[in-house]
Ligand code: KG4
């Protein structure tokens with residue numbers, strides 16, 4: 508079955524073709540980062556308008572890459588939510604229009620389920636069950652994943668998401684949008700231990716997170732350095748390093764606790780912050796020491812993309828041919 512995936516929930520238009528039994532056939536993405544950069548964040552109306560411009564040309568790109576015509580598409584999956592309303596509407600309209608024209612089923616997909624299943628695009632894919640650390644701009648969750656559609660939330664952030672904390676820290680340090688990669692690059696130049704920030708909820712005894720206090724701690728450091736006239740590039744790098752080390756510590760420790768509490772030995776990392784090099788290095792070192800395996804999607808598939816939506820659509824449609832076209836609730840198996 509050849510499934511077209513369409514992602515348009517935020518600032519990336521992603522289209523992809525996934526074929527059951529063969530894997531990813533084609534994958535194309537247009538990022539709006541350059542367009543939103545001058546505003547310091549995503550402007551919803553501009554995002555929607557750009558999705559409209561990009562969606563159909565990207566469809567032609569993936570069809571050409573796979574060497575097939577529109578008629579070869581067996582089903583169309585699209586991100587139904589959560590996301591920016593206007594942006595989502597573009598993906599939904601394109602998906603439904605195509606499905607109507609081709610007389611094919613259309614499968615709504617929960618954006619987070621796309622991220623959660625994206626590591627399954629790796630070859631070989633991790634086997635079920637596993638613990639997933641889902642760290643994106645809007646969410647931070649630890650999930651137990653027993654099968655497609657069988658997800659249990661083990662813990663989540665009580666306030667800001669990890670990616671949001673990266674983006675806000677970037678602003679406080681005078682870095683551009685999106686903040687994650689910029690903070691990460693600056694932190695690489697900082698000295699370990701020069702600035703120590705709190706590890707929120709480290710000893711909370713549960714698997715929840717909190718990142719808003721960390722952002723305030725960064726603000727306090729920036730203000731103090733400003734006041735003392737020492738806020739230069741080296742000082743900013745030390746603060747970035749302190750911030751990244753604190754986030755990575757908490758994410759790594761809670762991931763290990765989640766594995767232990769569930770007696771599992773496989774950790775899957777997904778979402779934009781999963782692209783973070785410092786997080787990957789820490790988890791890889793911890794995995795070697797504590798004897799678990801850690802799986803990531805390709806770097807290009809950590810942030811938003813159509814491939815994860817096509818995959819989720821193919822998996823849901825194969826399991827629930829009837830319900831998959833109607834029900835996309837996250838963590839609720841439609842059986
Ligand atoms: O998964 P994603 O593309 O979109 C959402 O569903 O939210 O995640 C975007 C988030 C942003 O907050 C961005 O700053 C962060 O992921 N991010 C990173 C890195 N690349 C993207 N954070 C830390 N390090 C990175 N290398």
Ligand code: ZN
Nearest residue numbers: 622643810811
């Ligand atoms: Zn996302």
